[in-house]
Every structure is written in C-alpha cells, then in structure tokens.
Amino acid sequence: MSPFAEWINRGISIGLFAQAEKNFWLPEQASTFAPMVDKAFYFLLGISVFFFCLIVALMVAFVILYRRRPGVESQKTATHNGLLEMLWLGIPLIIVCVIFYQGFKTYLNIRVAPANAYEINVVARKWAYSFTYPNGHVDEVLYMPADEPVQLIMTSAPGDVSHGLSIPDFRVNMDIVPGRYTKIWFHALEEGEHQLFCTQYCGTGHSDMRTAVKVLKRPDFDKYLAEAENYLKTMPPEKAGEILFQRRGCTTCHTVDGTRDAAHVGPTLKGIWGHEAQFKAGPPQTVDENYIRESLLEPSAKIVAGYPDQMPTFKGLLKDEEIAAIIAYIKTLK
Numbered sequence: 001m002s003p004f005a006e007w008i009n010r011g012i013s014i015g016l017f018a019q020a021e022k023n024f025w026l027p028e029q030a031s032t033f034a035p036m037v038d039k040a041f042y043f044l045l046g047i048s049v050f051f052f053c054l055i056v057a058l059m060v061a062f063v064i065l066y067r068r069r070p071g072v073e074s075q076k077t078a079t080h081n082g083l084l085e086m087l088w089l090g091i092p093l094i095i096v097c098v099i100f101y102q103g104f105k106t107y108l109n110i111r112v113a114p115a116n117a118y119e120i121n122v123v124a125r126k127w128a129y130s131f132t133y134p135n136g137h138v139d140e141v142l143y144m145p146a147d148e149p150v151q152l153i154m155t156s157a158p159g160d161v162s163h164g165l166s167i168p169d170f171r172v173n174m175d176i177v178p179g180r181y182t183k184i185w186f187h188a189l190e191e192g193e194h195q196l197f198c199t200q201y202c203g204t205g206h207s208d209m210r211t212a213v214k215v216l217k218r219p220d221f222d223k224y225l226a227e228a229e230n231y232l233k234t235m236p237p238e239k240a241g242e243i244l245f246q247r248r249g250c251t252t253c254h255t256v257d258g259t260r261d262a263a264h265v266g267p268t269l270k271g272i273w274g275h276e277a278q279f280k281a282g283p284p285q286t287v288d289e290n291y292i293r294e295s296l297l298e299p300s301a302k303i304v305a306g307y308p309d310q311m312p313t314f315k316g317l318l319k320d321e322e323i324a325a326i327i328a329y330i331k332t333l334k
C-alpha cells in the first residue's frame with residue numbers, strides 16, 4: 001500500500017473505531033478528556049459522513065431516474081405522507097438528543113475541576129505566559145505533575161489584551177481575559193512533552209505566543225520546583241538574569257545580538273548599557289540601573305525613539321532581586 005493510502009486507511013479505520021491513538025484526524029490523546037472529546041467528535045463526523053453520502057446518492061439517483069424524457073408525461077402524485085414526515089422529524093430529533101447528551105456530559109466534566117486539583121496561576125501578556133506555582137516560582141514553560149488533576153487559574157496582565165490557552169493533546173482550550181479569571185483543568189495521563197499556544201489573535205507576536213507543557217512524574221516535579229525556587233540564590237546574578245530574561249518572555253520582543261527585525265517589536269538590548277538612549281519626547285538619558293528599572297516598571301514613561309509604546313509593565317511581576325539579576329545580565333550584553 002502506498003504511504004498515502006495507508007494514511008487514509010488508518011484515518012478511516014481509527015475514525016470509525018475511535019481508538020486511543022494519534023492519527024490522521026487528531027493529535028495524541030494525552031489527558032483523560034481526550035477520549036471523551038474524540039468520541040463526541042467521531043460521532044458527529046460519522047453522522048455527517050453517513051447523511052452526506054445518503055443525501056448525495058439519493059439526489060444523484062433521483063436526478064437520473066426522474067429526468068425529463070421524451071414521451072414521458074410529468075405527473076403530480078405526491079401530496080404528503082404522515083408516517084414519512086414523523087420519521088424525518090423523529091429520527092433527527094433522537095440523533096440531536098444523543099449529540100447533546102454526549103457533548104454536555106463531556107462539557108460538564110471539563111468545566112468542573114475536582115476539589116483536590118493542583119493549582120497553577122497563569123498570567124498572559126503580549127506575547128508570553130507566566131505560570132506561577134504555589135511556592136511563588138514563576139516559569140514560562142508549564143511544568144506539571146503526571147496522573148493528577150491540575151487546574152489553571154488564568155488572567156491577562158492589567159491593561160493587556162485577550163489571549164487564549166490551548167493544549168491540543170489534552171483537548172482543552174480557554175480564553176484569557178484582562179480583569180477576570182477563567183479556569184481550566186486537566187489530568188495528564190503520563191509524563192511527556194506537549195505544545196501550548198494562544199488561540200486569540202492578540203497582535204504582532206501572536207504566532208510566537210506558544211510554549212511547552214512538560215509533564216513530570218510527581219517526584220521529578222517536586223525536585224524541579226525545589227530547585228527552581230532557589231536559582232536566584234545559587235546562581236551568579238547575570239546567569240539568573242539570563243534565565244529570567246527567557247522565562248519572563250523578554251525574548252519575544254528583544255534580541256540580544258544586535259539584530260533588528262520585524263519579529264521583535266522592541267530595540268535590541270545589545271550594547272545599551274551606558275549608551276545615551278534617545279526618546280520620542282524629552283532629553284536623552286544614559287542607560288543605567290535606574291533607567292532599566294524604570295523601563296521594566298513604567299515602560300511608557302520614556303519611549304525609545306523609533307519604537308512603539310508596546311512594552312507591558314512588569315510591576316508586581318518582578319521582585320527587586322529579579323530586577324537586579326536582569327540588570328546584571330543586560331550589563332553583560334556588550
């Protein structure tokens with residue numbers, strides 16, 4: 001069999017029997033929701049394919065059978081048929097009730113998190129996520145324990161736009177809205193790595209707004225959290241600053257190698273230490289500790305000439321020692 005035929009064949013056979021596998025139609029089933037969601041999807045798909053074929057086949061057959069031919073008079077015989085009408089109302093009614101039942105049951109499962117779910121807070125901002133763990137650690141990659149319910153409590157940074165959060169392998173997707181909390185939960189089956197991305201068009205960097213989900217066994221997860229909490233104390237500040245620079249999503253807008261391109265809306269931070277920054281309005285200023293601190297906390301106070309006022313504030317998101325580490329890192333970007 002050619003690879004293409006094998007592919008289609010696999011898709012159809014799995015489509016019909018809804019097996020727990022990554023396939024032609026759908027990604028890997030990595031959470032407890034995935035089989036439920038897929039069942040509802042395959043059910044809808046099956047019904048649609050069945051009626052599509054039936055209707056098209058009948059249409060073609062009738063067009064051929066009852067076409068106008070010489071010597072055949074058209075007859076008006078059909079008036080109405082009570083039984084037939086009851087059937088074509090009754091059968092679809094039953095089918096939509098089954099669809100509703102399937103969908104609603106799954107929906108309720110997805111909406112209501114178990115009380116013992118492990119909670120992770122999510123802040124979305126242009127164009128990155130921060131995941132905050134119960135011990136205060138913040139990361140830009142979603143680490144989570146395997147085989148346990150996990151709940152995300154999500155919001156957009158103040159003044160930011162709406163975002164979304166979708167993990168296709170888990171079959172979850174939820175909007176993230178400024179000034180309000182939305183939640184999702186899931187139960188990953190085993191350790192592994194998955195993709196997470198924003199599903200609301202949120203501006204220039206939208207397509208960069210994606211990250212990894214790393215599912216770890218519980219002991220590995222605990223180890224990760226304990227280590228992550230201490231990195232500021234155990235690492236030299238410029239090294240910790242580099243990690244923060246990536247974890248807090250600075251890299252989506254700033255390069256550190258001097259390049260300027262359309263994918264990064266902010267100026268490169270290479271060589272800014274000690275140089276004279278020029279602004280849209282007001283006198284130039286030498287880049288020092290206070291200037292960088294202000295750039296992080298009040299980014300709109302001084303707008304670098306030639307750049308848009310697009311930098312989100314990190315007020316409340318970066319602790320003083322984290323700002324110090326970032327400053328130490330920026331100093332090294334010569």
Ligand SMILES: [Cu+2]
Binds near residue numbers: 127202
């Ligand atoms: Cu977004």
